[in-house]
Amino acid sequence: MAREAAKRIQGLPVLVTSPLDVARLVRELEAIDEALLQLGLRQPGAEVKMPKTSRLMDQVILLNELNLLYPEDRLLLQQFLRAVKERAPVVHMSFNADPPVAFMEKLVAWLRREINPLVLVTVGLQPNMGAGCMLRTTNRQFDFSLRQTFLKNRELLISKLMSEEQAA
């Protein structure tokens, strides 16, 4: 049963982008597990409050075709989420404004398709970069901002200014 469940794990949905989301899923899964455990131990006729899953958990369950009523699936998902939380690569991306959800979905989809299927993204703000983004991995930093583009083409700007000044 566990081996079959392990084959069904597909990965993380694009809505789960940051380690914070993963931690939230872990806590939510623990709450669900605790609620289902209490449900199994309940006395007949006692009122039980059913746990509600979040949108992120729904996406995870849907993507991985899990049934959290089965303890094996819950255990498998819990192991998977903890593994992701501990070992998934995390990149930090900075933008000049708070990125919308659709933008982040496309970006995370590309990252998981091209870089790593479990990559997580933390988002920061740098309003002075103008446009573009800055990507910081474990050991390196990639500056894709418009400011960096301007700095790269600074000599061109100076030469243009000097030519204009000489022409004047």
Place this chain on the structure above:
Amino acid sequence: MTIWWLVVILGALGGVGIAFIWLAVRLGRVNNKAVSKQPDSIEDAADEDVEHVFNKEFREELRNRGRLHFEKIIGENAMFLQQDLRLTTSQLNEYMKTEITRKLKEEFDKYEQSIMDAKQLAIDSIQKTNTAIDEERRVLGQQVQQEIAAEKQVRLERFEANMADIINHYVLAAIGNQIDLNDQLEYILADLEANKQAIIEDIQHGA
């Protein structure tokens, strides 16, 4: 030399004056002695004759003549002495004039030479000072020119750097907030695609 001649002449005149005084005193004594002596013998008789010949009037006559002659000699010598004194005074004046003139001329020459030396020293000093000032001015001018050129270069470079930064900052401030992130996605993905291999390697080999 002229001083010594003057001293000799004055000494001679003084000697002549003293001789006349001595002669007058001597004659006065002889006269007194003749009056005081008494006839004593033949000699006294002779003396008496002599006294008779050279009686009082005759002696008085001789005395008067002697006095006149002495006065004449005294007058002549006084005249000579006066002439000599005038001559000596004239020579002395001439000598003093000449000496004073010569001394003054020498002193003036020395003074003029001193003035000329001082003037030459002052001129040399002024020329050296002018030369030093010109050299200092030339060096200072070169330093100022170099500093101006360096400052100009620094300001030009600073202007170029600042101008580029100002333009960049202006462009970023002007259009940075106007570009939507969804519109930037294509360019961001292109940049990520260009650096995909480096990102993968860093993620795989990262701590």
